[in-house]
Amino acid sequence: MRADARRNRDLVLRAAQDAFAEEGLAVPLDRIARRAGVGPGTLYRHFPTKEALFEAVVHERLRQLVGHARESAAAADPGAAFFDFVAHLVREAAPKQDLVDALGGAGVDVRTAVSATAAELRDEVGRLLAAAQRSGAVRPDLTADDLMTLLAGVLHALRAHPAAPMDERLAVSVLCDGLAARAVR
Known part of the structure; x- marks a missing residue:
């Protein structure tokens, strides 16, 4: 791909x-072109x-999350890295309608197109989880x-009532409290 074509693709x-994060799937493609300046x-x-555009956006977002998960796996404290990643994932995904739709199985069916990247994300999250469990920070009965x-x-709950949205920090806190090893009864 020529440099100008690659630049235009990246702008789009x-x-x-x-646009998808702000307006969901209803945003017209012409509006996206205007926003991109093309x-x-x-x-x-x-x-x-x-x-095709939605799939590319979701694929890129998932690749970014995979990269962040891999960086988190290198942290000295596996428990802190796990909980930080969970908070990061929720923080990144909650306001972005497109990723929430993909993770929740709603909207356009992109599961086949991004299934390999989604599986890679599940694998990386599974590695973070296993390391956090081995360190004693996360309850041992939880699977990936x-x-x-x-x-x-949690992502569905955060967007279920747009008129009275749930506090994202509260949702992450409650989730992480439940995931912690001390929560096992």
């Missing part, structure tokens, strides 16, 4: 990330459908699938 992706033809050359389900539930 960034504009789409912001013409509609440029947008359609790179992403022939809204679904359990954790992903809980995270999806």
Whole structure:
């Protein structure tokens, strides 16, 4: 890909990330093109459908989360790294309608297109969880699938009532308190 084409693609992706995060899937592609400072033809050359653009946005967000999870795994304190990552994931995903839709299985069906990256994220989260469990910071009876389900539930709860949104910090605090080893009864 030529440098100008790559730059235009990146501009469209960034504009789409912001637009999907603010407005969800209903945002018109022409509005995304305007936000990116490119013409509609440029947008359609790179992403022939809204679904293709949405998939690319979700794929990029998941790759960023995978990278953050890998960085977290290198931390000296596995428990703190795990809880920091959980908070980061919720903080990043909660206000972004597109990622929440993908994680919750709502909206456009992008599961097949991003399934490899989503599986990679689950694997990295599983490694963080296992290390935190070995360190004694996280309850031992929790599986990675359990954790992903809980995270999806928290993300859904955070956007369930837009008129009276739940406090994100409270949701993370309650979730992390329940995940802590001391919560096992």
